[in-house]
Amino acid sequence: MVSLKLKYAISLLILFAFLVSACSPQAKQPVCNKPYILVGNDCCLDKDDNSICDKDEVKEETKVEETKQITPEEAAEETKTFTIQDLQADIGNVLGKTVVLTKDPELDYAQIYSNKLENSKFLGKYGFNPYSKFTIKKPEMVIQITDSKHYLNDNKDFQNFVIKNKDIFLDTALKSKEIFENEFEEGELPKLIHLKKYPKEISTAEKTKYVSHSELSSVLFYDNITFPETASGNIAEINYIKINKYNVTINNTNFGIKGYTEKLSNINYGQSIIVQCSSNLVIGLSFENYGDGSSATYERKYDGFGVTSSFFSTPLRDHYQQLIRDSQALVKMCEQRYQFTYERYR
Numbered sequence: 563m564v565s566l567k568l569k570y571a572i573s574l575l576i577l578f579a580f581l582v583s584a585c586s587p588q589a590k591q592p593v594c595n596k597p598y599i600l601v602g603n604d605c606c607l608d609k610d611d612n613s614i615c616d617k618d619e620v621k622e623e624t625k626v627e628e629t630k631q632i633t634p635e636e637a638a639e640e641t642k643t644f645t646i647q648d649l650q651a652d653i654g655n656v657l658g659k660t661v662v663l664t665k666d667p668e669l670d671y672a673q674i675y676s677n678k679l680e681n682s683k684f685l686g687k688y689g690f691n692p693y694s695k696f697t698i699k700k701p702e703m704v705i706q707i708t709d710s711k712h713y714l715n716d717n718k719d720f721q722n723f724v725i726k727n728k729d730i731f732l733d734t735a736l737k738s739k740e741i742f743e744n745e746f747e748e749g750e751l752p753k754l755i756h757l758k759k760y761p762k763e764i765s766t767a768e769k770t771k772y773v774s775h776s777e778l779s780s781v782l783f784y785d786n787i788t789f790p791e792t793a794s795g796n797i798a799e800i801n802y803i804k805i806n807k808y809n810v811t812i813n814n815t816n817f818g819i820k821g822y823t824e825k826l827s828n829i830n831y832g833q834s835i836i837v838q839c840s841s842n843l844v845i846g847l848s849f850e851n852y853g854d855g856s857s858a859t860y861e862r863k864y865d866g867f868g869v870t871s872s873f874f875s876t877p878l879r880d881h882y883q884q885l886i887r888d889s890q891a892l893v894k895m896c897e898q899r900y901q902f903t904y905e906r907y908r
Contacts, residue, residue: 644900646675646704652899653702653845656891661702671709674730677702683734684853684862685742686828688755688810692853692862695749697741699850700734707842717796720838721789724798728787731846732802735832739806742828747772752812755824769816778807778825783871784878790886797889799882802832803874805865827865829853833881835889839896847888849881 594605599613606615646663654661663675679701682694705727707713714720729736745751756763756770784803806828813821831852837845853861861877863869 649704649843649900650675650677652895653704653892656895657702657888663702663704666703669705669727671712672705672707675704675706676700679850682854683738683850684829684858685738685745686806686826687862687865688746688751688824688826689758691754691758692858693742693745693751693754694853695741695745698734701848701850703731703846703848705730705844705846707844710842713841714838714844715841717789720796720844721798723844724789724800724836725787728800731800731834731836731848732832734848734850735802735830738830739804739828742806742826743775743808746775746808746810746826751810751826755810755812756814758824759822766814766816770812770814773811773813773821775808775810775826778809780804780806783874792893796838796893797886798836800832800834800836801878802830803871804830805869806830807865829864831877833878833885835882835885837889837892837896839892840900843896843900845892845896847885847892849885852877852881 592600592603592605594600597607597609597611598605599608599615601615606617608614609616650661650663653663661677663677666674666676668674677700679699680696681699683697683699684692684694685697686693712723714723724731746755752770752772753767756767760767782804784801786801788799790797790799808826808828809823810826811821811823829852832848833852834846834848837847839845857877857880864873866873
């Protein structure tokens with residue numbers, strides 16, 4: 563009897579469990595229509611019909627882009643463009659001065675820019691008196707090589723470029739002789755020579771005229787280019803010093819003088835440091851103030867009796883210190899900003 567009751571109870575329990583299960587709500591899977599696909603219990607977009615959610619593909623592509631490395635060849639091909647205004651601002655910041663680069667005459671394969679300053683320049687002496695004139699100085703110069711065939715690809719190219727174009731960097735020094743000779747032939751030097759001899763005859767000084775001159779001597783003390791040893795080998799030094807001496811004859815007929823002669827001398831002083839900034843960009847720094855400032859008293863004795871090249875070792879050494887400091891600062895600027903092909907854009 564007990565056994566039948568137990569069997570009856572177990573049967574009822576099984577029937578109850580079945581009924582409960584049948585009545586419980588079942589999770590319903592969503593229906594995904596193309597271009598959507600079913601992933602788990604959700605639909606996701608699969609436009610390219612490759613059974614992968616598009617959002618997962620975007621994440622994968624992003625990951626690939628983030629891990630991609632730029633090869634040296636790709637870096638070398640990177641093109642950056644700077645205007646000449648950018649360059650002059652960078653040079654000015656390095657040197658702590660205002661630099662305004664304007665065009666000079668072009669070469670066949672390059673454009674020259676200079677920071678042109680018009681102020682007093684010591685040109686020479688008449689007797690023992692110094693003579694200066696307002697003229698153009700070019701303390702900073704930039705040469706941008708525009709023809710890729712002439713790019714400076716190694717140290718040898720740079721050295722050959724400096725040697726070939728030396729006179730460009732010495733422009734104002736070489737012109738000093740021409741300017742000085744023009745001053746005693748057509749300028750104010752005859753009047754100053756007259757006033758030196760007759761200081762009270764101011765009213766007649768304007769009537770003084772140039773008659774003739776003879777060149778007593780022309781001595782070249784320095785004309786060299788050196789390439790100081792540096793890690794990059796991209797610096798050159800140019801020194802050029804030449805002294806010209808003259809006998810100049812003038813007259814002043816209103817003063818009753820048929821003519822008299824004065825000894826004059828002129829100095830051509832050129833001292834430059836050249837920096838290769840990139841394969842097509844070269845910067846020149848020049849000392850333009852010989853005979854001025856605190857060193858004037860010594861430097862104006864350049865025409866003394868028995869002067870040799872050793873006389874100029876002092877000013878060359880003194881001015882070199884500032885030039886080399888500035889050039890080294892420019893090298894750092896070039897390494898940080900211009901170690902690629904510079905493109906002119908203006």
